[in-house]
Amino acid sequence: MTDDRKLLKALLGPEGPELTCEECFEALDRYVELELAAADADAAIPGMRAHLEGCPACHEDHESLRALVVSD
Amino acid sequence: MSIATVTVESMEVIATFADDDSDAWVAALSAPGPAREAATARLYELLLRAARFEVDRRRASLPHLRGDDFDDLAIQSADDALMAVMAKIDTFRGDSRFTTWAYKFALLEAAVNLRRRGWQGREVPLEPERWQVFAADRLSPHGSAEQGELMRELQVGIEQVLSTHQREVLVALTLDAVPIDVLAERLDTTRGALYKTLHDARKKLRAHIANKGMTL
Numbered sequence: 286m287t288d289d290r291k292l293l294k295a296l297l298g299p300e301g302p303e304l305t306c307e308e309c310f311e312a313l314d315r316y317v318e319l320e321l322a323a324a325d326a327d328a329a330i331p332g333m334r335a336h337l338e339g340c341p342a343c344h345e346d347h348e349s350l351r352a353l354v355v356s357d
Numbered sequence: 358m359s360i361a362t363v364t365v366e367s368m369e370v371i372a373t374f375a376d377d378d379s380d381a382w383v384a385a386l387s388a389p390g391p392a393r394e395a396a397t398a399r400l401y402e403l404l405l406r407a408a409r410f411e412v413d414r415r416r417a418s419l420p421h422l423r424g425d426d427f428d429d430l431a432i433q434s435a436d437d438a439l440m441a442v443m444a445k446i447d448t449f450r451g452d453s454r455f456t457t458w459a460y461k462f463a464l465l466e467a468a469v470n471l472r473r474r475g476w477q478g479r480e481v482p483l484e485p486e487r488w489q490v491f492a493a494d495r496l497s498p499h500g501s502a503e504q505g506e507l508m509r510e511l512q513v514g515i516e517q518v519l520s521t522h523q524r525e526v527l528v529a530l531t532l533d534a535v536p537i538d539v540l541a542e543r544l545d546t547t548r549g550a551l552y553k554t555l556h557d558a559r560k561k562l563r564a565h566i567a568n569k570g571m572t573l
Contacts (some may be wrong), residue, residue, distance in 0.1 A: 289508075290530065292458050292531075293507075293511075295531040296511065296531050296559070297559050297562055297563055297566075297573065298555070298556065298559035298563075300563075303556070305549055305552065305553065306539070306549040306550065306552045307549050310461065310465065311468075312452075312463050314452065314453035314457040314458045314460070314461050315453045315455070317454040317457065318453045318454065318457055325549065336431075339556070339559075340537070340552055341536075341537070342420055342472070342537045342538060342548060345468060346461070346464060346465055346468055347465045348465055349410070349411050349414060349468065350457070350460060350461050352410075352414070352538060353407055353410050353460055353464065354413075354460070356363060356410070357456070
């Protein structure tokens with residue numbers, strides 16, 4: 286992705302409905318386990334993927350939880 | 358199977374259940390007396406491990422900190438996470454394993470503490486007008502005409518359809534890459550409230566671009 290596309294993505298955020306940060310945190314553990322079970326996590330928790338694309342902090346939290354569970 | 362022990366008045370209590378036995382975790386942590394103490398001690402070890410995991414992942418981004426600083430941060434994060442988990446244990450619904458549910462509290466506390474430590478002593482820029490300088494750089498003759506038009510309309514949108522607060526938050530979070538937890542602390546608000554502001558600003562900008570008949 287070019288720098289301009291990254292900038293546009295950061296400025297305009299994801300398309301469509303997304304969870305709030307609080308809703309994201311609430312559902313994060315379930316989402317990660319569904320992902321790791323190869324289930325359709327995005328269908329089970331609509332709006333999560335969009336929020337993870339739009340919120341860098343929640344994105345990092347998701348990456349960390351996923352990595353920690355995998356390492357267990 | 359992990360086992361935790363705690364000695365209470367010469368009586369040794371052993372918490373014996375598998376880490377993935379969520380019901381046993383909740384029962385032990387909700388029980389009165391020594392069984393709860395043993396389970397709490399075991400939970401703390403689990404949270405500390407998660408906090409250290411997060412600290413290790415981010416260690417390279419904080420080269421000015423020493424080894425003791427990192428361990429202090431991990432311990433502080435585990436302490437805070439233990440309080441949060443115990444306060445919310447009644448809300449655990451079993452949608453995931455208990456350990457995965459508990460981990461997220463420790464990871465969150467550690468991540469927030471590390472982001473704040475990384476910006477400690479640094480001024481957080483709140484300069485909505487900085488967008489104008491930034492946009493001018495992007496409107497160089499090297500870009501395509503279409504890209505230039507889009508950036509110009511974005512500049513107009515930022516200046517005309519956003520409130521001052523929305524401009525400040527948008528510029529700080531997206532152009533200056535201020536972590537949202539750091540900005541929330543400086544503005545005495547929450548991550549959720551700031552993200553709502555960012556979300557509303559983005560929605561306005563998307564509508565502005567669409568009203569001009571432009572596609573992204």
